[in-house]
Amino acid sequence: MRTAMSLIVTAAVVCAITAAIVFAAIWGVRAIGARMERASGGANAEADASENPPRGEEATETEAGAPPSEHAHFLDLYYCEEDRLERYLDYEAAHPELSPEEVVWRVDVDIDKPFYENAVELELECARSEQALVSKRFKLPDDFEPAELAQIDGDYRVTPATKEAYERLREGAKAAGHSIRAASAYRTIEYQKNLYARYLNEDPNNADNYSARPGFSEHHTGRAIDLVGPSGTLRGFVGTKEAEWVRENAWNYGFIVRYTPENEEITGYESEPWHITYIGREAAALMRENGIGSLEEYVAKYVLHLPPQ
Numbered sequence: 001m002r003t004a005m006s007l008i009v010t011a012a013v014v015c016a017i018t019a020a021i022v023f024a025a026i027w028g029v030r031a032i033g034a035r036m037e038r039a040s041g042g043a044n045a046e047a048d049a050s051e052n053p054p055r056g057e058e059a060t061e062t063e064a065g066a067p068p069s070e071h072a073h074f075l076d077l078y079y080c081e082e083d084r085l086e087r088y089l090d091y092e093a094a095h096p097e098l099s100p101e102e103v104v105w106r107v108d109v110d111i112d113k114p115f116y117e118n119a120v121e122l123e124l125e126c127a128r129s130e131q132a133l134v135s136k137r138f139k140l141p142d143d144f145e146p147a148e149l150a151q152i153d154g155d156y157r158v159t160p161a162t163k164e165a166y167e168r169l170r171e172g173a174k175a176a177g178h179s180i181r182a183a184s185a186y187r188t189i190e191y192q193k194n195l196y197a198r199y200l201n202e203d204p205n206n207a208d209n210y211s212a213r214p215g216f217s218e219h220h221t222g223r224a225i226d227l228v229g230p231s232g233t234l235r236g237f238v239g240t241k242e243a244e245w246v247r248e249n250a251w252n253y254g255f256i257v258r259y260t261p262e263n264e265e266i267t268g269y270e271s272e273p274w275h276i277t278y279i280g281r282e283a284a285a286l287m288r289e290n291g292i293g294s295l296e297e298y299v300a301k302y303v304l305h306l307p308p309q
């Protein structure tokens with residue numbers, strides 16, 4: 001994946017197209033490759049189904065170009081990646097409650113890997129794109145800085161696009177009778193280093209559930225904002241009408257609530273109704289329309305791979 005990302009980003013620079021589009025184009029080709037292989041090996045795949053070959057013979061089957069039948073339910077998906085077939089199977093075995101769709105998109109964004117283990121380091125162009133996935137498995141480059149930052153609510157800084165969207169969001173909230181403001185936004189890696197070290201010292205067993213390690217924090221992208229309401233505190237925002245309004249309306253301004261009670265297993269963070277991330281209105285609307293509950297799922301289905309037209 002690291003190699004693929006490097007290639008993709010190199011292509012992005014050369015072609016001067018956005019990283020997201022090039023991502024999708026190249027990864028899309030890989031997905032199409034998987035579908036073509038399935039089509040050409042269809043007869044063999046059916047024959048395999050009746051014979052049910054033992055797991056030990058898989059490598060030979062794959063090398064011969066005929067996908068083993070036990071992968072057939074993954075290969076139908078446009079975001080299936082051939083080189084992850086074994087990982088899909090392993091993850092499915094460990095999570096029998098998940099559908100093939102849920103298995104494949106999760107593994108596509110490394111949900112099967114332990115937090116912080118061999119995390120993929122994003123290339124600069126990718127890290128600066130609006131839908132960059134920064135998580136416990138996707139890290140920012142060590143020397144990363146947003147291209148540009150602008151001030152909001154006095155002391156806080158975000159990317160210019162985030163600022164514009166945030167100010168509209170705040171006005172929208174105001175028009176609906178809610179007062180919200182930023183309590184945290186862009187953070188330097190140095191700041192995050194100190195913050196995480198403090199939490200780790202105070203709460204060694206739980207700090208990772210709510211604080212990102214330096215280089216893994218969305219706040220460093222300049223697209224994440226922590227909101228507060230009249231209480232002035234993050235915890236005081238939980239369960240308020242302001243939080244409810246943000247949950248229902250943030251998408252209309254291009255934001256998502258990044259850490260929800262429903263996606264804790266995916267993100268590895270406890271729910272944070274105050275933490276919103278700017279991903280652009282089109283992406284946020286698409287997530288809402290399709291019931292996509294995490295940036296991870298969106299990236300697997302709409303950035304790393306493009307849906308068939």
Ligand SMILES: [Zn+2]
Pocket residue numbers: 184219224225226274275276
């Ligand atoms: Zn936050």
